[in-house]
Amino acid sequence: ASGGLSEAEIQKMVKDAEANAADDKKRREVVEAKNQGESLVHSTEKSLKDYGDKVSAADKGAIETALEALRTALTGEDVEAIQARTNELMQASMK
Numbered sequence: 114a115s116g117g118l119s120e121a122e123i124q125k126m127v128k129d130a131e132a133n134a135a136d137d138k139k140r141r142e143v144v145e146a147k148n149q150g151e152s153l154v155h156s157t158e159k160s161l162k163d164y165g166d167k168v169s170a171a172d173k174g175a176i177e178t179a180l181e182a183l184r185t186a187l188t189g190e191d192v193e194a195i196q197a198r199t200n201e202l203m204q205a206s207m208k
Contacts, residue, residue, distance in 0.1 A: 146196055157176065161173070
């Protein structure tokens with residue numbers, strides 16, 4: 114008995130490894146987007162608490178709306194939605 118793997122078994126292992134690599138990459142992208150978004154939520158909440166009285170009501174409302182949209186996006190796994198809401202909150206916070 115040779116005990117070696119057949120060509121078909123080797124090909125299946127290669128395909129499985131490639132599929133797992135793609136899944137790992139997507140998972141990493143989700144985690145990175147969530148980490149960035151959660152960090153921005155935290156820093157924005159702190160800034161609003163510390164400096165909220167120095168921000169106009171309109172700007173504060175826009176920030177709070179963007180903050181809530183990002184919180185909602187962070188409950189999912191959609192990287193593009195999380196990144197878009199993160200960018201919207203950054204834009205609202207810079208005014």
